[in-house]
Amino acid sequence: MAFSPAVVARASELAKQVRHHRVDCIIDTNVIADVYTCTNIVQTYQAGASTEETIQTLYVRERARESLILLWHLHCSASTSWSLPLESTRTIVRIADPEATRDFGTHWTTWIVWFVKDYIIDRWNFLSGRDADGGFKGKDCDHLLLETCRLARLPLITNEGYTPRIRRSCEQKRSLRAYGSLHQGSSGAGRSTQK
Numbered sequence: 001m002a003f004s005p006a007v008v009a010r011a012s013e014l015a016k017q018v019r020h021h022r023v024d025c026i027i028d029t030n031v032i033a034d035v036y037t038c039t040n041i042v043q044t045y046q047a048g049a050s051t052e053e054t055i056q057t058l059y060v061r062e063r064a065r066e067s068l069i070l071l072w073h074l075h076c077s078a079s080t081s082w083s084l085p086l087e088s089t090r091t092i093v094r095i096a097d098p099e100a101t102r103d104f105g106t107h108w109t110t111w112i113v114w115f116v117k118d119y120i121i122d123r124w125n126f127l128s129g130r131d132a133d134g135g136f137k138g139k140d141c142d143h144l145l146l147e148t149c150r151l152a153r154l155p156l157i158t159n160e161g162y163t164p165r166i167r168r169s170c171e172q173k174r175s176l177r178a179y180g181s182l183h184q185g186s187s188g189a190g191r192s193t194q195k
Helices: 005-020 029-036 039-047 055-076 085-095 104-120 139-152 164-186
Strands: 025-027 080-082 125-127
Touching: 005 139, 025 139, 029 055, 029 085, 029 104, 039 055, 039 104, 055 164, 085 104
Parallel strands: 025 080, 080 125
Antiparallel strands: none
């Protein structure tokens, strides 16, 4: 995949910075949004009957759960992560409007930013350099993260491309594997016939 020369140049600078700060991983903006907001899960449950289990409700609940597991892992391992600051802030403010003082999503985000991050999961070192985005937006930010990860030889934590349809496909494959192992186990294959 070829990226623009501006993206490659900026990624080269950022790779040096993240190596200098001994960063363990780079976290994509979509994961940061899931970590700091709960808007997706609230909106999904408000859109339909709250007792109705659908692929969409299961999907958003899993993403919220996985985000919390990630936070706890980063805390327990005292990891240092790095993300693009401006894109992350733009995304969080768009999702959880600071002016919407009666919105649960805004309260959740405020609680995570001002309390949970600093007092509960305080061993997680979350870095984001000033002007790291280099004025890039959208796909250019994605390209910047990918190229920075490649140059710094760091993993990118993302859920980009993970959709309810892909989740269902994985679930079906797991069911087929489980069926296959159950079917093999009941055939008596591998059992000793000696008495």
